[in-house]
Amino acid sequence: MSFPGDFVWGAAAASYQIEGGAYDDGKGLSTWDVMCRQPGKVWEGNTGDVACDHYHRYQEDARLMGEIGLKAYRLSISWPRVIPEGVGAVNEKGLAFYDRLIDALLENGVQPWVTLFHWDYPYALYCRGGWLNRDSSDWFAEYTRVVVDKLSDRVKHWMTLNEPQVFIGLGHQSGQHAPGLQLGFADVLLAAHNALLAHGKAVQVIRARTKTGPTIGAAPVGITAIPATESPDDIEAARTRMFSVWNKSCWNNTWFTDPMVLGRYPDDGTKLFENEMPYIPDGDMKTICQPLDFYGANIYTARTVRSTDDGGTKSVKDPDGPPLTTIEWVVTPKALYWGPRFLYERYQLPIVITENGMANCDWIHRDGKVHDPQRIDFLARYLSEFKRAIDDGVVAKGYFLWSIMDNFEWNQGYKQRFGIIYVDYATGERILKDSAYWYKEVIASNGAILDKP
Numbered sequence: 001m002s003f004p005g006d007f008v009w010g011a012a013a014a015s016y017q018i019e020g021g022a023y024d025d026g027k028g029l030s031t032w033d034v035m036c037r038q039p040g041k042v043w044e045g046n047t048g049d050v051a052c053d054h055y056h057r058y059q060e061d062a063r064l065m066g067e068i069g070l071k072a073y074r075l076s077i078s079w080p081r082v083i084p085e086g087v088g089a090v091n092e093k094g095l096a097f098y099d100r101l102i103d104a105l106l107e108n109g110v111q112p113w114v115t116l117f118h119w120d121y122p123y124a125l126y127c128r129g130g131w132l133n134r135d136s137s138d139w140f141a142e143y144t145r146v147v148v149d150k151l152s153d154r155v156k157h158w159m160t161l162n163e164p165q166v167f168i169g170l171g172h173q174s175g176q177h178a179p180g181l182q183l184g185f186a187d188v189l190l191a192a193h194n195a196l197l198a199h200g201k202a203v204q205v206i207r208a209r210t211k212t213g214p215t216i217g218a219a220p221v222g223i224t225a226i227p228a229t230e231s232p233d234d235i236e237a238a239r240t241r242m243f244s245v246w247n248k249s250c251w252n253n254t255w256f257t258d259p260m261v262l263g264r265y266p267d268d269g270t271k272l273f274e275n276e277m278p279y280i281p282d283g284d285m286k287t288i289c290q291p292l293d294f295y296g297a298n299i300y301t302a303r304t305v306r307s308t309d310d311g312g313t314k315s316v317k318d319p320d321g322p323p324l325t326t327i328e329w330v331v332t333p334k335a336l337y338w339g340p341r342f343l344y345e346r347y348q349l350p351i352v353i354t355e356n357g358m359a360n361c362d363w364i365h366r367d368g369k370v371h372d373p374q375r376i377d378f379l380a381r382y383l384s385e386f387k388r389a390i391d392d393g394v395v396a397k398g399y400f401l402w403s404i405m406d407n408f409e410w411n412q413g414y415k416q417r418f419g420i421i422y423v424d425y426a427t428g429e430r431i432l433k434d435s436a437y438w439y440k441e442v443i444a445s446n447g448a449i450l451d452k453p
Contacts, residue, residue: 005446009442011068011403012402013076015118015120016032016078016118016119025091028081030123050425052405058100061405068420074114076115082094095150121167132183134194137195144206158217159218161218161219164250166221173185186277189277189278196288199290214293217296218296220257224342226337228316234306241313246268247272254269259288261289293349293350295350296352298355298356299335299355300329302334304332318330325358327412341389355400355403357418360372362422368431370434
């Protein structure tokens, strides 16, 4: 069951979720720093002030990644750590941290894949309108230039935005995530459009200034529909649902990714949103639609869909007592077959799974180890489906497990554990879980051990 010979096996994390050092060495405030201080916004009042203390323990973490055998690590850069006010003066100490981190990864045989924005937006720029300000795309381009100029002699793989559906939808519409806004839908669409402009301008900056040939993508949510049966009608129903805009929310694929890849907003969305659409100046869509080298997708779960007698689609109710992770996401391994398949068919870009994994009920057992058989079974099932998609013609370049270590899970705080490395937050101790040793075997065999039950 081996994967392609050049397949990249990796794991991922994000700056605010693991770094800590929230006020160290001149770092500026992010919207998440501020959000965490608002009562009731984060479970148990948790913050990312210390998190996994990766800012001080990055060498140990890079060594553990090498021990597991990771081929790549997907990290993100904290914008306010590099430029405290979001624009203007560069914080050389903050930038030097990422310089050292990249070196440590390479010394341990781990290839860095850098995400430029994984939600820690500079609070100083939020106070100037944030993503609602059209200048935000230029601010992001300036930040991208600083990072690319410093790191692109060693970094070849780049992602612009992580999950715009979430940082716009949960951050600006429902208010569950930073900056905690509940805007009218017209403003939500404006913020989304400016974020897409930022993506396009960042791609332009990377291609213009990189010191090595770049490989560029983004990492949107892969909102996946799977067919109830493999009948042609049900498959088409799932495909239709996966690429439809059906309500006034950000929870869809096409509103964010059609502009990036196809250069236009989807027709069903523009019709549904016609009364809230922002003004789009000439040239914006051309700026957003830059050539990409891969399609990143964060896929964890899926909804099952069937066709109806009138040619429509219908969601299938989950059975009573479905298999759930501790964050209450339904376990649906076929998401990693149908998601990549449908995305590849539509966008014709090589697929990289930029996040996939599960929150589990993990603790240190009496033998001093962390046993997580559910996670091993989850990953084996999902990866087997991903391999089936590849066998059926999907061009896929890599897989990044979420996450390399337990971390601050946004508004869930430290309630959820997604890592293959256990973190004792009181002491900072790291313990490789059983899943880490299993994943090491998966990598070493290039997926061949997935044939074993």
